[in-house]
Amino acid sequence: MTAIVPIQPGTLSLAAMHLRGGGLVAMPTETVYGLACNAANPDAVVRLYEAKGRPRFNPLIAHVANMEMAEQEAVFSDQAREIAAKFWPGPLTLVLPVAKTGTVSDIARAGLDTIALRMPAHPGARALIETFGKPLVAPSANRSGHVSPTTAQHVKEDLDGKVDLILDGGPCERGIESTIVSFVGERPVLLRAGALETPALEAALGASLIAREEADG
Ligand code: AMP
Numbered sequence: 001m002t003a004i005v006p007i008q009p010g011t012l013s014l015a016a017m018h019l020r021g022g023g024l025v026a027m028p029t030e031t032v033y034g035l036a037c038n039a040a041n042p043d044a045v046v047r048l049y050e051a052k053g054r055p056r057f058n059p060l061i062a063h064v065a066n067m068e069m070a071e072q073e074a075v076f077s078d079q080a081r082e083i084a085a086k087f088w089p090g091p092l093t094l095v096l097p098v099a100k101t102g103t104v105s106d107i108a109r110a111g112l113d114t115i116a117l118r119m120p121a122h123p124g125a126r127a128l129i130e131t132f133g134k135p136l137v138a139p140s141a142n143r144s145g146h147v148s149p150t151t152a153q154h155v156k157e158d159l160d161g162k163v164d165l166i167l168d169g170g171p172c173e174r175g176i177e178s179t180i181v182s183f184v185g186e187r188p189v190l191l192r193a194g195a196l197e198t199p200a201l202e203a204a205l206g207a208s209l210i211a212r213e214e215a216d217g
């Protein structure tokens with residue numbers, strides 16, 4: 001039986017203790033509930049893939065609490081930094097080259113030399129990352145193929161016994177996954193449409209975003 005607890009200083013410390021021990025903690029974000037673990041611990045990441053039944057070739061998004069943490073993990077172009085300054089914290093994931101100082105394990109990135117990063121807007125998610133002090137990978141807290149959870153109770157129904165603790169931050173605002181944009185090539189590429197609307201991004205970029213299909217073709 002996995003406990004559902006409200007987010008408070010005491011439960012954040014307890015959650016961070018589970019994370020340091022290689023455990024899994026469900027946390028609210030402004031998109032959906034995430035299943036979080038220490039991004040730097042390959043054993044914890046394997047446990048996470050297994051709890052979800054998610055194939056290991058599907059890379060995870062690393063969640064950061066501030067720009068210092070982000071810049072340690074990834075190489076930001078001026079344009080990527082501008083977009084982060086405008087839309088973070090928020091439901092936008094940036095795919096960037098991995099920095100030499102990066103700490104996120106290979107397995108979390110599915111062996112790629114790029115990394116997907118996001119700074120969540122939900123204060124509970126940021127509080128957990130700050131308390132833990134390092135990036136957390138956090139795909140949606142559901143078994144692969146099931147609906148993404150927007151309440152702590154949904155997480156429990158899908159992952160009871162497979163997650164060490166569920167932090168309850170109330171229902172998620174959006175229930176839609178983050179928008180993903182790659183800044184790895186010469187032009188930004190929209191990898192996944194999501195909670196941050198494409199026109200807002202295009203206005204900030206001053207150009208239309210090419211979709212993945214166009215970039216490939
Ligand atoms: P989610 O399914 O919401 O956990 O989001 C994970 C998705 O982010 C993956 O399925 C990929 O589409 C994308 N992603 C994560 N890391 C990378 C990466 N390094 N390069 C490209 N896409 C990535």
Ligand code: MG
Pocket residue numbers: 139140148
């Ligand atoms: Mg999902």
